[in-house]
Amino acid sequence: MLQDVVIENMQLQHEAYVNRMARPAAPAQPPEGIGIVAVVPGVGLQRVFESLGVSAIVAGGQTMNPSTEELLSAIASLPNEQVIVLPNNANVILTAQQAKSLAESRNDRTRRVAVVPTRTIPQGISALLALNYQADLEANLRAMEEAAHSVQTIEITRAVRAARVNGLGVAQGDVIGLLNDELCATGQDCAQVAISILERIHAERxxxxxxxxxxxxxxSEADAFAASIKQRFPAQDVELIDGGQPHYKYIVSAE
Known part of the structure; x- marks a missing residue:
């Protein structure tokens, strides 16, 4: 299946990233030293995160933020002495930081919990691709934050009500496009809105x-969307994955 091929390709990207950083290739699954907790919406996206070595997934995302207790429970369920939390949503970062503080204060044994403040799903995936289980925690945190900031995230959905944001007038039902959480394009066609944002960030580079x-x-709709993107950017690798996320018809990463 295409999705299996894409996930395998992500694992190859992980190895390539590590090699570029002149480090040994990371093992496919985390050792006892490091555990990863990630907040992820949609069964398809959850499968992607699991394939990249996430130890515990908490369902959540836009409009369905997990509680501090849910994150704390996920952290506590892991045997690892070091745990990294990926919130993958701007609204979850504070909750993740609160869970980190509680986990460290409640645990009788020595445990380090760190939050990489990923604001989007693509940032979380890029952070995971930069993770090297043979490096220490601090080095990994630096590499993961750097990788998260290197990816551009586009989210495509429809407006649930009329509004005016960032100088753009939006009617109910319009297609809207967000770039790194900021509304920057509107229209009637999902692919055209996405392409306009990709052009803005020079995706051809x-x-x-x-x-x-x-x-x-x-x-079939997603295939047509991907074909339009590929037609506009023929030199780029365009990958299509069933994310299954609610709210956003498409989440697009460019890097």
Whole structure:
């Protein structure tokens, strides 16, 4: 299946990233020293994160933020002495930091908990691709934050009400496009809105465009969306994955 090929390709990207950083290739699964907790919406996206070595997944995301107790429970469920939390949503970062503080204060044994403040799903995936289980925690935190900041995130959805944001007038039902959480494009066609944002960030200079289609997008619709992106950016690798996320018809990463 295409999704299996794409996930395998992500694992190859992980190895390539580590090699570029002149480090030994990381093992496929984390050792006892490090555990990863990630907040992820959608079964397809959860599968991607699991394939990249995430130890515990907490369901959540836009409009369905997990509680501090849910994150704390996920951290406590791991046997690892070091735990990294990926919130993958700006609204979850504070909750993750609160869970970190509580986990460290409640635990009788020595445990380090760190939060990499990923604001989007693509940032979380890029952070995981930069993770090297043979490096120490501090080195990994630096590498993961750097990788998270290197990816551009585009989210495509429909407006639930009329509004005016960032100088853009939006009517109910319009397609809207967010770039790194900021509304920057509107229109009637999902692909055209996404392309306008990709042009804005000069995606023609990037290597990979990955599309995660949501629960509200049929596969045939997603195929057509990806084909439009590929037609506009023929030199880039365009990958399509069933993310299954709610709210966003498409989440697009470019790096």
């Amino acid at each position: 990037m290597e990979v465009i990955t599309i995660y289609y949501g629960a509200d997008s049929a596969r």
